[in-house]
Amino acid sequence: MPVWLIPIAYTVVSIVCGLVLPRLEHSYAASFDLGVSSSAVLAALSAISSGMMALTGIVFSIAFVMLQFSAITYSPRFASRFARDPVLFHALGIFFATFTYALATTMWVDRSGEARVPTLSAIGAMVMLFASLLAFGLLMRRLGDLQIANTLRFIGDQGREVIRQTIIAGGVRAAVVPDTTTADPVVQKLRHQGPPRYVQAYDIPALVALARRAGGVIDMEVAVGDMVLDGSVVLRVLGGTGGLPDSELLRAVRLGNDRTFEQDPKYPLRLLVDIAIKALSPAINDPTTAVQALDQIEDLLRRLARRPLDIGRVADQEGVLRLTFPSPNWGDYLSLAFDEIRVFGATSVQVLRRLRSALLGLEELLDGDVRADEVRRYLTHVDSVIDRSTFDDQDRHAARQEDPQGLGLTR
Incomplete structure (x- = not known):
């Protein structure tokens, strides 16, 4: 209601x-x-x-x-x-x-x-x-x-819950199949008609059932969190007979006026980054809030780092591919979580120390995993930002010291 x-x-x-x-x-x-x-x-x-x-x-x-x-x-x-x-x-x-x-x-x-x-x-x-x-x-x-602590904890809790439901639980009971290309022809397209709307969630069981009924594969063109405009392609039906009613396909893709946490692990990260970069703006100049936001961001990334992220290919109960949809990879999450904070926090020793601590913690957690290489490359990028900064030698040395508190104690 x-x-x-x-x-x-x-x-x-x-x-x-x-x-x-x-x-x-x-x-x-x-x-x-x-x-x-x-x-x-x-x-x-x-x-x-x-x-x-x-x-x-x-x-x-x-x-x-x-x-x-x-x-x-x-x-x-x-x-x-x-x-x-x-x-x-x-x-x-x-x-x-x-x-x-x-x-x-x-x-x-x-x-x-x-x-x-x-x-x-x-x-x-x-x-x-x-x-x-x-x-x-x-x-x-x-x-x-x-209060800032309660706000950040609320967003972090929402992120942990959506990761648990979408990533850990897989979002559906159907099996996830390996990435294999399909050359099936496009037999049906669904375009959005109306004012701009955000994709809030997929009804994955309904989409799988529709694709199975058509004997083909539904390829989602838009990801959760995308905005669809008038005439935008929402999905394509590949192979099979096609002829699925547009009304049933539309009911399986929930659209709304704004983004929601449901099925969108990127959204809590987006909100946390928004709070961090707003705190780093010259009008507010509150790097401690950015450090507190990084605490929640690191926790969400740690949960994502140990989970399979290629969840965008779903099969029916017989193991036949029925649905594909865009899903972010590990590099996408790293960029979303750290890029803007790195840019706007380049003049804050406290933020750079906390950022290095988060990256080193992720690298240690992923020791031996291929995702650790991306974290290591990002850490090298942060160090190059410190080298090119306007800091003097003493501040550069301080900025390279990782510290979970930002400016608490040198490790």
Whole structure:
């Protein structure tokens, strides 16, 4: 359900309860009385309904501050985390519900001049007020997530989960087959029609089933995270009979307005690099944040380094190739994780020391593996950047000392 429907659902339910429950109480529980005067109950309900409006305004202000803070300090792509936070919308829903319910209950206080008080309904309004205060407290607790350590840990956790699901688990139950070229002719093409959209995920079992039904291979032209434009080729069907319905093929490729973590290990790395290079900008000049981002980046790369990355060729249960899609290799991950940080952090001794520490750690982890050669070449590149820098000899010597803390202690 879209998150913007949450407060609307709360409001509709509260209006129905505010109109029905006092009527039932008036008919079947009118004798229940706690001895509170109608004027006191009316004042309390009026204070609740009017106070909720002010509290709702505060909540909106907090929401805008959270969005602006996360967009400016971290990354505009990370701001969607707070824009779609269910806690924010549930809090707004509870505030709206408390306001509308208290307002509806006031209509039954001293109804027809009988000085009657809907006691149970008034107690319900107080309970909702207490729930609103709890929701406000939870919303304030959410502000703690804006701390840089919590933000980086959240992105890192998302990256570790998507690596576990996509890389470690293979993303599907079908077997992954070796890279073999196919000369099958193109029998069908699927083009995107409409506004630009990002590829958010493949429904791999559905694509494999469709390819098997056609007796061919589905070759995805776009990778997860790519943007497709009007007229762009999304996929090709190679060999077989073709003739697959476009609607079924489209349902198997989920498109959206922005990138997501699902099936995209590159996206958490992209966010971490965004935070690091923004921290290294002259306007912020916070290399320590870049070092903290590198902590999470190194952990993600260590998990990727020990896993098979050539997962873009999927077979059916009989071992017949049915689906191919673009997937990044080890060099792609290294470039994404380190290139921009290396460029923008070339004037920071702290960042260069942490970068060398990450590369040396990966090289040691991959000892004897062919991927270690790429890490070694990248480390040579970093050392050449240090040699060409404007540092004096003493700073160059310091920058070549790897340090997991950046500037903590010389190893």
